[in-house]
Amino acid sequence: MSKNQVNFKGRNDGIIIEVFKGDFSEIKKIIKGKLDGNRNFYKGAKIIGIESDILSLKEKLDILYFLKYRYRLNIEEDIIDELLKPKKELKVKENKNEIITKFIHRTIRSGQSEEYDGNLVIIGDVNPGAIVKATGSIIVLGAFRGVGFAGINGDTDAIVASYKMAPTQIRIADKIGRSSNGKEGKDLNLPEIAKIEGDRLVIEPYLPNK
Amino acid sequence: MAEKKMGKAIVVTSGKGGVGKTTTSANIGTGLAMAGKSVVIIDSDIGLRNLDVVMGLENRIVYDLVDVIEGNCRLRQALIKDKRQEELYLLPAAQTKDKSAVSTEDMLKLVEDLKKEFEYVVIDSPAGIEQGFQNSVAGADMALIVTTPEISAVRDADRVIGLLESKDIYNPKLVINRIKQDMVERGDMMAKEDIMDILAIDLLGIVPDTEDIVISTNKGEPVILNEESLAGKAFTNMTKRILGEDIDILDLDSNKESKFSQIIKLLFNK
Numbered sequence: 001m002s003k004n005q006v007n008f009k010g011r012n013d014g015i016i017i018e019v020f021k022g023d024f025s026e027i028k029k030i031i032k033g034k035l036d037g038n039r040n041f042y043k044g045a046k047i048i049g050i051e052s053d054i055l056s057l058k059e060k061l062d063i064l065y066f067l068k069y070r071y072r073l074n075i076e077e078d079i080i081d082e083l084l085k086p087k088k089e090l091k092v093k094e095n096k097n098e099i100i101t102k103f104i105h106r107t108i109r110s111g112q113s114e115e116y117d118g119n120l121v122i123i124g125d126v127n128p129g130a131i132v133k134a135t136g137s138i139i140v141l142g143a144f145r146g147v148g149f150a151g152i153n154g155d156t157d158a159i160v161a162s163y164k165m166a167p168t169q170i171r172i173a174d175k176i177g178r179s180s181n182g183k184e185g186k187d188l189n190l191p192e193i194a195k196i197e198g199d200r201l202v203i204e205p206y207l208p209n210k
Numbered sequence: 211m212a213e214k215k216m217g218k219a220i221v222v223t224s225g226k227g228g229v230g231k232t233t234t235s236a237n238i239g240t241g242l243a244m245a246g247k248s249v250v251i252i253d254s255d256i257g258l259r260n261l262d263v264v265m266g267l268e269n270r271i272v273y274d275l276v277d278v279i280e281g282n283c284r285l286r287q288a289l290i291k292d293k294r295q296e297e298l299y300l301l302p303a304a305q306t307k308d309k310s311a312v313s314t315e316d317m318l319k320l321v322e323d324l325k326k327e328f329e330y331v332v333i334d335s336p337a338g339i340e341q342g343f344q345n346s347v348a349g350a351d352m353a354l355i356v357t358t359p360e361i362s363a364v365r366d367a368d369r370v371i372g373l374l375e376s377k378d379i380y381n382p383k384l385v386i387n388r389i390k391q392d393m394v395e396r397g398d399m400m401a402k403e404d405i406m407d408i409l410a411i412d413l414l415g416i417v418p419d420t421e422d423i424v425i426s427t428n429k430g431e432p433v434i435l436n437e438e439s440l441a442g443k444a445f446t447n448m449t450k451r452i453l454g455e456d457i458d459i460l461d462l463d464s465n466k467e468s469k470f471s472q473i474i475k476l477l478f479n480k
Binding site for chain 2: 021022023107109110111112125127128129143145
């Protein structure tokens with residue numbers, strides 16, 4: 001079962017860790033399991049890369065750090081530098097409205113989470129118990145019933161918008177908001193946008209002729 | 211010689227405890243056997259076994275699932291034939307061990323072996339999402355998610371559906387248990403539409419909250435055997451739908467006695 005989630009690919013110059021699927025804590029467990037099970041075999045091994053479509057930069061660095069400091073494996077210096085280098089292509093754009101966007105075509109279920117360095121567009125629902133985080137804005141083409149953090153790096157212009165806004169909690173930059181306890185306005189049947197106005201987080205309906 | 215068709219393994223799970231997995235497993239298993247299929251129901255809740263009690267077979271247990279896996283007996287020796295149905299067997303859980311006694315690989319092999327002998331293998335899953343749950347879904351071809359119309363149960367069911375997707379078990383079917391029609395009508399209980407809105411999976415059936423389920427559990431006779439019971443009829447309806455019959459879900463409303471006949475009964479029975 002873990003074979004199709006994490007693979008250690010051996011090459012002449014070292015090992016590449018490939019991560020295909022699974023959630024981050026599961027993946028860490030699998031990697032630790034492989035190393036614990038074969039301490040002698042991996043002693044002195046050199047890790048020359050981590051390849052994965054599903055891991056974020058932070059997650060890759062997390063793995064490299066515990067490989068280096070807890071398991072004392074050799075990590076090819078270049079890969080850490082490469083990962084730490086600020087993404088020049090993104091920073092060039094001064095315009096905050098032109099950052100990269102990830103599209104997710106499914107409902108995010110309870111216990112699942114999505115985090116992205118950019119905007120997130122979810123074609124589906126975000127169910128209660130699910131968490132979505134983005135450095136940019138979050139748009140949900142469906143019902144937003146979970147927890148959303150937009151502008152996690154401090155961008156107060158980020159917004160959270162959805163067709164049916166019934167979140168457990170929304171945070172933009174450092175402001176937190178939650179849906180009111182009563183049922184008033186629940187059946188608005190209008191898309192709503194959460195944004196920061198002044199020093200408060202407000203949620204207002206999207207009215208076409210504003 | 212014709213290749214024997216492999217049976218189908220159905221896991222009955224929920225996340226939340228106490229929503230009716232064991233009741234559903236016992237009744238669906240019995241229903242499939244009543245329809246002429248060969249069925250084995252596995253209680254995979256090691257340490258907290260209940261399926262045997264619900265089926266009324268608790269004093270016939272000699273060997274259990276852990277005995278089979280540890281090789282203390284042959285599989286056939288641990289299977290208990292049902293009191294009423296010809297082709298229905300139970301593989302009980304162990305009561306004195308706990309869930310770490312069985313690995314996912316063990317369960318997978320066991321389910322594969324049983325699929326060779328039975329047309330349907332119904333796996334009663336324990337509550338939770340840890341080892342017991344992980345084991346119970348090993349080897350499952352299809353999943354039934356049981357929930358009650360309560361927010362906490364629906365949240366847990368949603369989590370489980372997400373976990374099943376990550377194990378490549380898609381298209382689980384939903385069973386909504388313990389519906390109280392009058393509470394739904396008053397707006398005091400989640401309606402099936404509210405639940406489907408969040409879970410977004412196909413609905414297999416709805417079981418009303420009736421006293422006869424409590425009675426039948428205590429007697430060790432699955433309620434599907436009671437022809438008068440609305441809950442029993444709901445399970446029969448679900449069994450037929452599992453077997454592929456293109457019928458609608460039992461309508462709990464039209465099966466309730468009309469208010470008029472209830473009043474007449476009251477007037478004349480006093």
